Every structure is written in C-alpha cells, then in structure tokens.
Amino acid sequence: MVIExxxxxxxxxxxxxxxxxxxxxxxxxxxxxxxxxxxxxxGISRSTLRTAMASLVSEGLVLRRQGDGTFVNxxxxxxxxxxxxxxxxxxxxxxxxxSPEVTIVQMIYRPGSEKEIHDLEILNVDLTEMxxxxxxxxxxxxxxxxxxxxxPAAFLVKKPETYRPQQSLNEFLREYTDQEIVYSTSDVIAxxxxxxxxxxxxxxxxxxxxxxxxxxxxxxxxxxxxxxxYYNEKILGMRLVRTRGT
Amino acid sequence: MVIExxxxxxxxxxxxxxxxxxxxxxxxxxxxxxxxxxxxxxGISRSTLRTAMASLVSEGLVLRRQGDGTFVNxxxxxxxxxxxxxxxxxxxxxxxxxSPEVTIVQMIYRPGSEKEIHDLEILNVDLTEMxxxxxxxxxxxxxxxxxxxxxPAAFLVKKPETYRPQQSLNEFLREYTDQEIVYSTSDVIAxxxxxxxxxxxxxxxxxxxxxxxxxxxxxxxxxxxxxxxYYNEKILGMRLVRTRGT
DNA sequence: AAGTGGTCTAGACCACTCC
DNA sequence: GAGTGGTCTAGACCACTTG
Numbered sequence: 001m002v003i004e005x006x007x008x009x010x011x012x013x014x015x016x017x018x019x020x021x022x023x024x025x026x027x028x029x030x031x032x033x034x035x036x037x038x039x040x041x042x043g044i045s046r047s048t049l050r051t052a053m054a055s056l057v058s059e060g061l062v063l064r065r066q067g068d069g070t071f072v073n074x075x076x077x078x079x080x081x082x083x084x085x086x087x088x089x090x091x092x093x094x095x096x097x098x099s100p101e102v103t104i105v106q107m108i109y110r111p112g113s114e115k116e117i118h119d120l121e122i123l124n125v126d127l128t129e130m131x132x133x134x135x136x137x138x139x140x141x142x143x144x145x146x147x148x149x150x151x152p153a154a155f156l157v158k159k160p161e162t163y164r165p166q167q168s169l170n171e172f173l174r175e176y177t178d179q180e181i182v183y184s185t186s187d188v189i190a191x192x193x194x195x196x197x198x199x200x201x202x203x204x205x206x207x208x209x210x211x212x213x214x215x216x217x218x219x220x221x222x223x224x225x226x227x228x229x230y231y232n233e234k235i236l237g238m239r240l241v242r243t244r245g246t
Numbered sequence: 247m248v249i250e251x252x253x254x255x256x257x258x259x260x261x262x263x264x265x266x267x268x269x270x271x272x273x274x275x276x277x278x279x280x281x282x283x284x285x286x287x288x289g290i291s292r293s294t295l296r297t298a299m300a301s302l303v304s305e306g307l308v309l310r311r312q313g314d315g316t317f318v319n320x321x322x323x324x325x326x327x328x329x330x331x332x333x334x335x336x337x338x339x340x341x342x343x344x345s346p347e348v349t350i351v352q353m354i355y356r357p358g359s360e361k362e363i364h365d366l367e368i369l370n371v372d373l374t375e376m377x378x379x380x381x382x383x384x385x386x387x388x389x390x391x392x393x394x395x396x397x398p399a400a401f402l403v404k405k406p407e408t409y410r411p412q413q414s415l416n417e418f419l420r421e422y423t424d425q426e427i428v429y430s431t432s433d434v435i436a437x438x439x440x441x442x443x444x445x446x447x448x449x450x451x452x453x454x455x456x457x458x459x460x461x462x463x464x465x466x467x468x469x470x471x472x473x474x475x476y477y478n479e480k481i482l483g484m485r486l487v488r489t490r491g492t
Numbered sequence: 493a494a495g496t497g498g499t500c501t502a503g504a505c506c507a508c509t510c511c
Numbered sequence: 512g513a514g515t516g517g518t519c520t521a522g523a524c525c526a527c528t529t530g
Contacts, residue, residue, distance in 0.1 A: 036496085046520090047520070047521085050497085060429045063429075064496095066496070066498060066527050070497075084330065183490070192454055220320075237433055239431055241431050242331075242432070256500090280516080282515085291503095293502085311508090311515085312515070312517060313514080314514095
C-alpha cells in the first residue's frame with residue numbers, strides 16, 4: 001500500500017521542460033523562452049519556474065546567462081546518467097539507455113561482522129542478526145553491478161519472501177521494515193575484483209573496477225543499511241558534474 | 247585584477263549557520279531554531295533562509311522534518327569533504343583536514359593528440375598547439391593527486407610564467423585566458439597506475455587507484471580544457487552524498 | 493534603452509508532527 | 512491546536528548583456 005500524492009508543480013514543470021528539450025522543441029544550443037514568458041505560458045510564478053529549472057541547470061542540461069537568456073546545452077544529449085542522482089541501479093541503467101535485468105544471487109540471514117555491527121551502530125548484542133541479499137544487475141545482458149546489502153534483521157516487520165529484485169533498497173525498506181531512508185553516502189574506491197566477482201561480472205581479474213561502500217541513513221541520522229557494490233564502470237560510466245563555483 | 251563582489255545574503259547566512267554548527271551552538275542531534283525564528287533573528291525573509299539552508303540539507307549536514315523541526319545531523323562531523331563540490335584540489339585537501347602542498351611537475355607546449363583535439367572540439371588545424379601542465383598534490387606531505395591539464399595554446403592571452411600551482415584551473419583560465427568555466431564533467435574509472443605514476447604517487451603499482459577524466463566547459467557549452475587526474479583515494483576519500491529522492 | 497536572469501521580500505496556504 | 516517545515520505567489524529591485 002503506497003500513498004500516491006500529486007506531483008508538485010515544480011516537479012511537473014521540470015518534466016515538461018525536459019520533455020521539450022528531448023523533443024527538440026527547444027533545440028540544442030538554442031535560446032529558450034525567457035523565464036517571464038515561460039512562467040506566463042505555464043500559469044505559474046517566476047520563482048516556481050526558476051526552482052523547476054534549477055535541477056536542469058545543476059545537471060548542465062541548460063545554461064543560464066544573466067542579461068542574455070537561457071540556452072539548451074549543446075552537449076545536453078551527451079549528458080550521461082549522473083551517478084549521484086540515482087537511488088536505484090535499475091533506474092540508473094535505464095536512464096543510461098540500456099535495458100536492465102536483475103537477479104537475486106543470494107538472500108540469507110547471518111550474524112553481522114564486527115565492522116557491520118559497528119557501521120550500523122548496533123549497541124544491543126542480541127540484535128546482531130543480519131538480513132543479507134546479493135543482486136546482480138545487467139545492462140543489455142552484460143553484468144555491470146554486483147551488489148550486497150546488509151540490514152539488521154530486527155528492522156524487518158514482514159517476511160521478505162515476496163521481494164522482487166527490481167525494487168530499490170529504498171522500496172525494500174519501505175515495504176518490509178519501518179525504516180525510511182533520507183540520505184546516503186557512497187565512498188568510491190578502486191579495487192581488483194576477487195575471483196568470484198570477476199566470474200560473476202565476467203571480467204578479467206587483472207582489470208580494476210570501482211567499489212562503492214554505501215551507508216543509508218533514516219531521518220534521525222541513524223544508519224539502517226549498508227551496501228557493498230562492485231561497479232564495472234567500463235560499461236556503465238560513472239559521471240559527476242560540477243556546476244558554477246569558484 | 248579580480249573583481250570582488252559582496253557575498254550574497256544567502257551565502258553569508260549559509261556560512262553563519264555552518265559556523266554555529268562547527269562551534270556547537272547548534273549541537274549534533276539537536277533541534278535548531280525554527281525557520282521563522284532564524285529569519286527574524288537574522289533580519290531576512292524565510293525564503294532566503296531556506297535557500298541558504300538548502301545546501302546544508304543536500305550535504306546531509308542538517309536534517310529537516312516537516313511538522314517537527316530542523317536538526318543537526320549527528321554524523322555531521324563525520325561528513326568528509328564531498329568530492330563533487332570542489333573545483334580546486336587544494337581546497338579539497340584543506341577541507342578534508344589536511345595541509346596541502348602543490349608542485350609543478352612540468353609545463354610545456356606540445357601538439358595536441360588526436361583525442362585531445364577531438365575532445366576540445368578544435369576544428370581549425372592551425373590551432374592544435376596545446377599548453378600542458380602537470381601538478382602533484384600532497385596532503386600532509388603524502389602525494390595524493392597527479393594532475394595533467396591540457397589547454398589549447400590559442401586561448402592564452404598572457405604568458406603563464408608567473409603561474410602559481412596553488413591556483414585552480416578555474417583561476418588559471420581567468421588570469422591567463424579569456425575563457426571562464428561554468429561547469430565540468432568528471433568520468434571516474436579504476437586503473438592500475440603506470441610505473442611513472444606509482445613512482446610519483448609513491449604507491450604499489452599493483453594497487454589500483456582512481457582516474458578522473460575531466461572536461462571543462464565555458465558558458466557557451468564549449469570545452470576549453472581537459473584534465474586527466476590520478477587520485478589516490480586510499481588517502482583522501484572520495485565520497486558522494488545522495489539526499490531525498492525515491 | 494530594453495530585455496534578460498539574479499536576488500530578496502512578505503505573505504499565503506498546505507501537510508505534517510507533536511502535545 | 513499550536514507549531515513546524517513544504518509549496519507557491521506576486522512583485523520589487525538589481526546586475527548584466529545586447530542592440
């Protein structure tokens with residue numbers, strides 16, 4: 001049972017503009033209507049329009065020039081999916097233009113390691129049992145991400161037998177626990193894949209890949225899950241975008 | 247000659263709040279004054295205050311809960327420098343709590359490679375001469391980043407002899423060219439360091455590190471510089487933070 | 493001079509959480 | 512019910528670019 005709320009005006013406008021850029025109504029390199037015109041056309045205030053536009057600017061999809069206008073980035077079509085915007089590997093793969101596939105490698109309960117118990121800030125020694133699931137993500141049939149998630153079993157309020165691997169960790173937690181994530185951190189490091197990994201990802205064990213060490217936090221700033229993901233960035237690029245700044 | 251403009255209210259307020267969190271005036275896990283109170287105290291509108299707060303929220307430094315309040319993240323003090331926020335490696339190192347050092351390894355003019363000419367979108371075959379500089383960044387005396395930047399020599403309007411390596415690429419371009427960067431992309435890949443790299447970074451050539459392939463764009467969306475950086479993330483972590491989202 | 497985006501305000505109303 | 516953050520508006524004024 002998921003509560004659906006209507007999308008905010010900001011979000012709707014954001015999608016409309018994206019659509020128009022995709023459709024070429026606002027062609028690459030071209031000047032878009034001024035903020036005043038657009039706000040008038042859409043029947044919203046200029047502030048709201050600017051808020052909607054802000055994420056397009058931060059992605060580099062459009063460029064604003066004070067005193068001149070707003071322009072569609074000529075490189076907009078090249079803008080690959082930006083890693084830090086995605087909570088779901090499935091969606092990341094989709095947005096990168098590939099068709100995603102996910103399989104569950106393993107789903108088990110086991111005691112948490114010392115590091116896991118520490119990272120998850122578990123103080124009660126009776127609650128160190130963990131629910132662990134491993135998934136393999138493919139893009140266009142090629143394996144790209146091997147993902148392991150660890151969640152304290154005490155959080156589960158429902159047996160996770162019906163879990164579909166397409167669901168993001170966020171969705172999993174909403175459905176099977178009483179926790180909700182509001183932010184997460186990913187530490188990125190380079191590693192050589194262990195033998196079982198290079199087999200699963202079908203890669204040369206001598207070629208390094210990225211490892212993402214994730215921690216997921218709820219609204220109290222408490223860690224509720226951790227993730228260890230191996231990411232073959234040679235297939236699915238990991239791109240960061242910086243905007244503005246000095 | 248650099249034009250200094252007064253900081254915007256938003257930016258000033260942002261810094262004030264950060265300072266108060268650092269100073270423990272708003273202690274970790276504690277509730278901050280409400281938006282109305284803070285706006286009143288600082289003599290600004292609530293909208294402006296919210297804008298100033300937005301970046302703290304996106305970094306995970308504070309957590310907002312509708313109907314409840316705004317809280318300082320208990321993990322705020324752990325929040326390591328977030329990679330994608332920095333344009334200057336020197337500042338990245340500083341903000342990570344280390345003292346930075348930079349040395350110029352090389353500064354030369356040479357013809358651009360085919361890839362460089364392509365990436366920089368140089369169409370005129372007479373303008374393929376490049377200005378290249380390589381720098382080595384140290385944190386607390388330990389080498390962490392080996393950086394190579396390539397800029398079309400045609401952009402230079404001044405001899406770059408007085409260049410101080412502490413200056414970011416952005417500052418370099420502002421001073422020695424007529425170009426200004428408004429955004430950049432970084433593709434992150436894992437690599438094994440070549441022999442000269444492992445020597446420069448004083449690392450085991452069998453241990454993989456991160457490579458960042460950067461492209462810097464001006465306000466017209468034209469590439470004006472590229473960068474190839476090798477980053478020893480085992481010393482200086484590369485952390486991404488995701489906020490909100492579904 | 494005209495038009496653009498950048499900043500900031502004052503206030504309305506809503507959704508939500510807590511007591 | 513009181514107080515919080517979330518959304519949105521209408522409008523002012525400024526900085527800047529272009530003709």
